[in-house]
Amino acid sequence: METTKINSWNEWDTLKHVIVGRADGTMVQAPEPGVVRDWPEDGFPKGTYGPLPEEMVHIANEQLDNLVRILEGRGIRVDRPEVLDFSQSVSTPDWTHESMFGCMPPRDVLITLGNEVLEATMSYRSRWFEYLCYRPLLQRYFHEDPDMRWEAAPKPRLTEASYRPGFWDEFEHMTYEQRLERGKRFDLLLTEEEPLFDAADIMRFGKDLFVQPSMVTNRSGIKWLRKHLPNHRVHEFIFEDDYPLHIDATWIPLRPGLVLHCGKRKADPELVKFFHLNDWEIVEAVTPRRTNGPLPPLCFCSEWLAINLLSIDEKTICLEASEEAQAEQLSGLGFEIIPVPFWDVAPFGGGLHCATVDLYREGTMQDYFPRRYGRF
Ligand code: DAV
Secondary structure (H helix, E strand, C coil), X not given: CCCCCCEECECCCCEEEEEECECCCCEECCCECCECCCEHHHCECCCCCEECCHHHHHHHHHHHHHHHHHHHHCCCEEECCCCCCCCCCEEECCEEXXXXXXXXXXXXXXXXXXXXXXXXXXXXXXXXXXXXXXXXXXXXXXXXXXXXXXXXXXXXXXXXXXXXXXHHHHHHCCCHHHHHHHHHCCCCCECCCCCCCCHHHEEEEECEEEECCCCCCCHHHHHHHHHHCCCCEEEECCCCCCCCCXXXXXXXXXXXXXXXXXXXXXXXXXXXXXXXXXXXXXXXXCCCCCCCCCCCCCCCCCHHHHHCCEEEXXXXXXXXXXXXXXXXXXXXXXXXXXXXXXHHHXXXXXXXXXXXXXXXXXXXXXXXXXXXXXXX
């Protein structure tokens, strides 16, 4: 029997065990207070919902399976989630929703913090039950690893009180600049009624965790994380973004002292100072290949999935295969690049980082930011 040990503190230590998602059964979810899809050109005008086309599922699964082969070829253990019937409607005592979503991006749902695996609250009704896809794995790890801590954040109510009334109508009519302004004030969709967060809004740098409030993470969610993790320092900060959704295509640590930044989403100057004070270099990522389109149909992520990468260790990076300029930039910084075709997975919820959750990386909790500064 394989022995299981849960241990991962950052994004770059040597990877030994990982979950890779599946594309099967993924839905364009039914409209809900947390998210509204509108893709008339691709067969899903506003108000409609249903499974993504079979052919797209097939190609995405081929790319996911290929990633699994690459990782296993390097001696990394890979586990996969259990696919549910995501077309079923789901209910709590507070509401009923016509569909679920899928289980391609485990990164949104789970985060490993040392020997703990934490299930995020999520903030879409369609994703409320997504943790169930990972329960067979988590139960197994719980029994196999005597030191594993299995935690779940409080399940949210997700009543109307969690969302600003009228937000989507306003948002639809806002310019890019107006959206940036609203984002800067964190005057977005979510209220502070209850803690809400997606795990993919957290970036792990050992003792320090950087979390952005977003369309799916509120300040109460960050406050809950801070209370839950007394041995970490949980920092909250905002990037200038018209639709902030997950931090893992914006602020990507590559190794101690080096972070890759999506320059289009300006970082808080205080955050930059804090990194520089601690001798971290911030490198602006090159322009992604798909900046002038097209993105795949039904894709709700941006061209910046180009930097949604998966580190195998602090010298080796899995990168989307067609992002050649990005590969060149990273090679220039001393990394070996493993090219992985992955753009067909994007409509299912993201890139290589989104599609994975690391469960074991060698190494221990380190303090990479010994010098304190301002509110950081
Ligand atoms: O387009 O920056 C990517 C991450 C989705 N999990 C974006 C979002």
